[in-house]
Amino acid sequence: MGRKLFGLLLLTVLFLIPDVSRAQIKPQLEKLRFIYSAIGGSQSSVWIPYEAGIFRKHGLDIELLYVGGGGRAAQVVQSGEVPMGIFTGGAVVNSNLAGGDLVVVATGMNAITFFLIARPEIRQVEELRGKRIGISRFGSATDFALLYSEERWPIKRGRDFTVVQMGGMPEMMAGLKGGALEAATLNAEFSIRARKEGLKELVDMSTLGLNFPTSAIVTTRSFIRRSENTVRKFIRAFVEGNHFAKTQRAASVEVFRKYLKNDDRDYLNAIYDLYVLRYIPKVPYPSPEAIKTVLDQMGDKDPRAKAARPEQFIDNRFFQELDKEGFIQKLWQ
Template sequence: MNRKTQAALLALALFFSASPARPQSVKLKVGYPTTVGSMGVVWVTKEAALFEKHGLNVEMIYIAGSSKIVQAMLAKEIPIAEIAIPAVIQANMAGADLVMLAGPNHKPGQKLMVKPEIKSRTDLRGKKLGVTRFGTSDDFLLRYILNQWGIQPDREVALVQMGGSQEILAGLSSGGIDGGVLSSPLNLRALKLGFQMLVDLSAIGVDYQGAGVVTTRSYVREHPDVVRRYLKAYVEGLHRFKTDRDFSLKVLAKYSRIGERDMLEETYNHYAVKVMPRAPYPTMKGIRLVLDEIGARSPKAREIAPDSLVDLSYLKEIDSSGFIKALYER
């Protein structure tokens, strides 16, 4: 081997040894509590292989109801989940250390679907209304609107835990409940089955912090690199959700098990077009709304500051680097 060949081989060896190593793949379980469009970002991130791009081997786990997800998180079975702020508040009031890292759902997407014979809010008294589980977004928002109408939940109206959104629709169909809280695309299926919308909670004019990235503060401390990678994948998934309609519709169809194009289009338009911002910062105003409403029943909630429920340091780091801006300038 002559000197030129030796020099070339040495140069190649130095080049590859100096090249940055690809991040080691980390296995990660991620929970989601419902099969409606508010889960669109995490579904698209998974299906577009963006978690893998950032060195994460993510297993998506469906557990109906955010309160059940919280139980799994506190048992350290699931480190990260896509859940809304009411579940975070309730858990932390009981001593948990949950924290929201990103939250693109700034408006409620739920609708109160009822039997045709229920014509107005006054007809709700004495009826049974379904929610997924107590402590979830569905439960919070239903209680909120009933209180706004001067109707006492659990006294004048029975609230029934159904388990999941699909079970609410099944309960309506079987006559087991008189109404229930559903989001698109399932509320559209209910319309086609002959039920009617009594109120569209997205149109009541309030900010509300729905589903977002939630973990524990202890997990953030122990796994900062995983958190950083997860959020980079997530904001890239949000970009894909907002800019690739056809791909996103296919993903929504897969996870919601809804095949009708009109239902999927309306779901996509609500979440990807109308509600979700490019940078998924949670809404502090929406968190305050939830704290005030819970505080009417549990005064301890009034002592909680909205910013104590979030950690935006990683999202701000990603945003300030120009990563999010660059995605939309492609």
């Protein structure tokens, strides 16, 4: 009886050992804080892999934080408070020209998808003389979009109208409805809502046709030096996330529903088509051409921008590794 009991106990212990071993060798997820800078589809290339668990699959426990406006988001990443984020590449150029070390490591979206939306009584751009136009932050994608549009207008900021920093899309929408603004640079999803509520579209800025870095994955060179493998894991997951977004419509639309706080399926599917299928690239390589657009715009007023090269603001090493490994090709085969 004693021998049988001993044998049973021994078998039980041997059965449990593999589970204990697996628990001991299971890699621990690395924590990483990450900021997104807008409530809009330009940020969805991070939202979707986050919600799908793809960052966790690649060893990262991401803490997503919202900081409204690319200019403010750039300041937070440059300070080191949060090491990575998604915001306009224009802010990366501004930071570097001022002595910072922000760098673009992947593309979110290289298209301007904003509209100038005004109160109902404003019928044309010229009527904004003496009025207030809202953006999220100076140095943000909304600010750059307004700057590019102004080049074609007879009225200019400072001289003819005031530009007001509002923080984000919800704040600009509220400012328009409450009368604190006469016009604002809104993204596509907020523009759809604005039209439904009786506000007026004055300018479709997407018709500018610019290859502009509206959203980019950004970190600092100093963070790459300290934590290169962390950035490597992020980029790997981000690239896989783009594949997931473009091939898994239902799951991705559900992510839009959560972050845009909207249950209208027709609206959500239209936003998915616009951003994920049309504007977000299949493979999110950093784009020198998009950075050149920023430098060309700034070069007229800033000799430092005129002398700079787009490659100074980009680090391609992680995509070079993925290409060499064949990771991207395997995803899409």
